[in-house]
Amino acid sequence: MGESGLTNSPATRREFLGHAATATAALTAGTLLSSAGCARSTARLTGRQGGGLIGPGSVVLFQGDSITDAGRDRRREDTANDTRALGTGYALLAAAALLANHGEAKLTIYNRGISGHKVFQLAERWDKDCIALKPDVVSILIGVNDIWHTLDGHYDGTVEVYERDYRALLERTKRELPGVRLVVCEPFVLRCGAVNDKWFPEFDGYRAAARRVATAFGTVFVPFQTMFDEAVRTTPPAYWAGDGVHPTLAGAQRMAQAWLQAVASPTT
Amino acid sequence: MGESGLTNSPATRREFLGHAATATAALTAGTLLSSAGCARSTARLTGRQGGGLIGPGSVVLFQGDSITDAGRDRRREDTANDTRALGTGYALLAAAALLANHGEAKLTIYNRGISGHKVFQLAERWDKDCIALKPDVVSILIGVNDIWHTLDGHYDGTVEVYERDYRALLERTKRELPGVRLVVCEPFVLRCGAVNDKWFPEFDGYRAAARRVATAFGTVFVPFQTMFDEAVRTTPPAYWAGDGVHPTLAGAQRMAQAWLQAVASPTT
Numbered sequence: 001m002g003e004s005g006l007t008n009s010p011a012t013r014r015e016f017l018g019h020a021a022t023a024t025a026a027l028t029a030g031t032l033l034s035s036a037g038c039a040r041s042t043a044r045l046t047g048r049q050g051g052g053l054i055g056p057g058s059v060v061l062f063q064g065d066s067i068t069d070a071g072r073d074r075r076r077e078d079t080a081n082d083t084r085a086l087g088t089g090y091a092l093l094a095a096a097a098l099l100a101n102h103g104e105a106k107l108t109i110y111n112r113g114i115s116g117h118k119v120f121q122l123a124e125r126w127d128k129d130c131i132a133l134k135p136d137v138v139s140i141l142i143g144v145n146d147i148w149h150t151l152d153g154h155y156d157g158t159v160e161v162y163e164r165d166y167r168a169l170l171e172r173t174k175r176e177l178p179g180v181r182l183v184v185c186e187p188f189v190l191r192c193g194a195v196n197d198k199w200f201p202e203f204d205g206y207r208a209a210a211r212r213v214a215t216a217f218g219t220v221f222v223p224f225q226t227m228f229d230e231a232v233r234t235t236p237p238a239y240w241a242g243d244g245v246h247p248t249l250a251g252a253q254r255m256a257q258a259w260l261q262a263v264a265s266p267t268t
Numbered sequence: 269m270g271e272s273g274l275t276n277s278p279a280t281r282r283e284f285l286g287h288a289a290t291a292t293a294a295l296t297a298g299t300l301l302s303s304a305g306c307a308r309s310t311a312r313l314t315g316r317q318g319g320g321l322i323g324p325g326s327v328v329l330f331q332g333d334s335i336t337d338a339g340r341d342r343r344r345e346d347t348a349n350d351t352r353a354l355g356t357g358y359a360l361l362a363a364a365a366l367l368a369n370h371g372e373a374k375l376t377i378y379n380r381g382i383s384g385h386k387v388f389q390l391a392e393r394w395d396k397d398c399i400a401l402k403p404d405v406v407s408i409l410i411g412v413n414d415i416w417h418t419l420d421g422h423y424d425g426t427v428e429v430y431e432r433d434y435r436a437l438l439e440r441t442k443r444e445l446p447g448v449r450l451v452v453c454e455p456f457v458l459r460c461g462a463v464n465d466k467w468f469p470e471f472d473g474y475r476a477a478a479r480r481v482a483t484a485f486g487t488v489f490v491p492f493q494t495m496f497d498e499a500v501r502t503t504p505p506a507y508w509a510g511d512g513v514h515p516t517l518a519g520a521q522r523m524a525q526a527w528l529q530a531v532a533s534p535t536t
Contacts, residue, residue: 071352083517084339088351092517093364100521103503235371249351249360253368 068113093256143187190237195244332409336381361524411455458505463512
């Protein structure tokens with residue numbers, strides 16, 4: 001239902017709006033209400049979507065590359081829930097919804113994405129930019145540079161290296177943060193701007209690797225490529241990401257909606 | 269229902285989430301769907317909320333002071349729908365929802381708020397920052413500086429001057445932009461930070477004046493103060509606006525939700 005709900009036709013957008021609201025409501029119910037013991041209300045609100053990953057007092061960390069970074073003010077990165085520290089991308093927009101609709105939950109939200117980074121570079125700064133923050137929920141969007149930088153000759157990684165490093169990063173995260181809840185976001189591109197046929201079919205291999213990692217570690221998986229594939233059926237790719245890689249405001253908001261919907265759904 | 273829906277208790281938040289979705293769905297239905305002639309679907313989706321103010325191809329302008337400005341990049345202000353040009357406040361967050369959920373509508377959204385401005389300063393730059401953009405929808409949030417700058421001795425205006433200048437601005441806007449749809453936003457403060465007893469009861473007079481102007485010109489009125497008064501019942505004022513005037517990310521998102529809900533409702 002999440003995928004069909006993300007199509008862009010008027011009929012299914014109506015469903016999407018309903019589903020997005022359900023996901024948000026599920027987040028409310030699955031966290032604040034169930035923690036208050038309102039099982040009946042929770043059941044009524046969440047239906048089959050089940051409990052949310054984010055609970056009262058949760059520390060939520062967004063990690064990744066430029067799509068997550070989105071021009072954040074790194075001088076303020078230690079200040080949680082700070083508008084400038086969260087950048088202007090999907091992390092800011094998802095945080096805005098979480099903070100506005102869950103005031104009593106006292107959430108603590110950080111963004112530590114850094115432009116240009118590949119998975120091995122997350123590993124290099126993981127102690128400082130993940131473990132030290134003691135997050136309850138870690139959301140990772142990484143991979144587009146792992147392939148992009150090979151296409152432009154600045155990196156010699158492969159999809160096997162990407163998957164190996166990604167698995168090692170999550171192993172380490174679960175070992176050092178017992179009980180952490182992980183979110184693996186699907187790398188995505190839109191066929192416009194810098195994205196041409198040279199990217200395929202290799203790029204699909206990186207997407208598949210991210211999905212295998214999510215399945216292997218039982219994390220929530222956010223299907224960004226699936227969402228954008230549906231979005232371009234009625235609105236051109238450049239509307240969602242001008243250069244094919246970096247989302248516009250519209251693209252970032254669709255990502256935030258998909259992220260909230262997935263994080264409110266049962267882990268797969 | 270809008271006001272009760274904006275309370276912050278778990279029970280009413282559940283309603284709020286539903287209502288917010290209804291408002292967004294109403295915006296979809298009242299614009300894209302009704303323009304496509306899907307009267308039945310429109311009726312089912314919008315219920316008593318009726319048609320939206322924003323239609324396919326609409327040019328939407330956000331005007332005001334620092335709360336609207338929100339650190340926007342003025343060098344990019346002529347670029348519509350640009351993340352940096354929209355700032356990081358309620359205008360950005362409302363635009364994100366509009367652009368993400370109405371891709372085919374080809375909306376054009378600008379932010380021309382400027383920090384520190386009072387209503388007479390909007391008038392001084394109205395030809396360039398409003399009329400020249402030929403907006404279909406003009407949303408204005410102005411008034412907090414009209415009183416604040418008198419409290420700190422930098423301005424000698426009164427509530428009568430504020431209302432007179434505000435009415436003159438809307439008269440001029442309707443004369444120069446026949447068919448323009450206006451949105452008057454309620455000035456608001458939260459009792460924390462820079463906001464102390466010196467602000468009252470005078471501040472309530474400015475709020476009342478803004479509401480009189482909205483009624484006199486038949487505009488949509490966005491009840492921001494009412495929304496925040498409900499929000500602080502369960503979450504402290506500083507959570508929504510640290511200095512009592514400038515919203516946090518959570519406060520800005522609540523404003524965007526209230527704005528979308530009001531703009532999707534019938535004009536009053």
